[in-house]
Amino acid sequence: MIPIQGTQGRKTLVEEGTSFKGSLSSTCPVEVKGRVEGDVTAPALSVSASGSVHGKVKVGEMQSHGELSGEFDADVVQLQGSVKDRTIIRAKSLEVKLSPAEGKMQVVFGECQLEVGSEAARDAAARSNEKVPKGPTVPPDGAKVSDVAKAASVRPPTDANGA
């Protein structure tokens, strides 16, 4: 583990081939190219494709291309690579880019849990939806409600959001 002086300031680097076990608390960003097992606290965590982090992590920003397992708390998360079973990711914001249909998966999820966004943000979004005036059903050109749908229970407009 080497604190390195880069062009954008200091960061702690766990180099490829290095395995670290225990608690790691840092005031500068942490970059993991090797393996970390344990608790990590830092302003930012970057896990490269060769890197893996297993444990409890609390960071401001997290960007992962490697392997994650454990409990991750962060404000902003950008995810690629893999998320193993029994992992929990809590974040205010999560970004997972969609992989092309024929290409490699951006993220492979095991059995895991995602808790993303605050309740307050969701409630605000819901309120803004409620303000949208209700209108009649106007299918676009060429569209039609399926026969099955027509047969289902349909009643006149009441509350589009079910609030």
Add this chain to the structure above:
Amino acid sequence: MPELTADLVLKKIKIGEKVERADLRGLVLTRAVLDGASFRRCDLDGANLEGARLSKALFKNASLREAFLAGADLREANLESADLEGANLLGAKLTGANLNRANLEGANLQGAELSGARLTHAQLESATLGGARLIRAELAHADLSETDLSTAKLDEADLTSTDLSGANLEEASLVRAQLRDAMLRGATLLRADLSGADLRRANLSGARLEGALFTGARVRGLVGTGAPVVGIRGEWVDDSEEASRVVRVTGAQIAELLSGMTPSMPLHKRYFGRGDVLRNAHLEFDTGAAVEIESLFEHCTIALGEGTELVVGKGGTLSGCQIQGPGRITIHGKFVEREGPGIVGATQLIVSAEGSLVGAVEQATELTRFGFEPGCYLRVQILQAKKERSTKSGRQS
């Protein structure tokens, strides 16, 4: 015979004198150090400046027809309105150069570095730019007809209203390039990357698009190829006028849109409008259907066929529902499950920035492709496909 000899030119430049309006035709100044020199309005037709250092040099209105400038360093040089017809600029460094209104007809710019260069209204007809780097270059209104831009890097370049008729853009990278109102009639875009490119009102008639990637491209108002489009790649394109209100078009509709031809299966589209409420319904949508929901669905079960598109629009809410089957789901609105897993076997699941998903997702056997945009709300438990899970638990016991 040139008006000045090479030695005299070098001497003048060394003492800071300008060499302007001089007849320097055929002059040989290979690898000369001429940074910041002024050759304004000079006649340098056929001159040999191979490998010369000419950064920040001034060639405004100069004539450099058939000049040999291979490997020359012309970074931030001013070549505005210069005549470079047939010039050889192979591998030249032109980063940040000003080539506005320059004539580069038939010039050889293979492998040249033109990132950030300004080429508005430039004439590049039949020029060779294979492998050139034009990242963030300004090319608005330039004539690039019949140019070879194969494998060129044009990411974030401004190509607004350019003429790219008959141009070869095979395997070119045009990520987030501005191609609004561009003329691409008969252009070759085989395996080009147009992710996030702005193609609004561009003309693609007769263009070849096989293998091209269009994810996130803006396509409102474009003129299609006029023939069936096959083999294109892309998860979705944006058919909105304003970037702030993305209208995603997915699946087979992308090809239809790019071809400009009437959709072949319009009856496969299903739409549930705002204000409708469906309760306790069981809905089945066959393979190839495109379903959009802007309504409130309560306690409904939705079965999707292979590749069926299901879009929960911004106004749509699926409360206490379950979606099953190998479809592609996009959530701009809300999905809340009644009992888990709320989504089973989807091949693709996108939750956009405005979307909200609460529930368990059982992945497809071959794994689900996920896309989550920043701003989305998730309380999600991701599960493996049932078969996978039982195999795992069997292994554990």
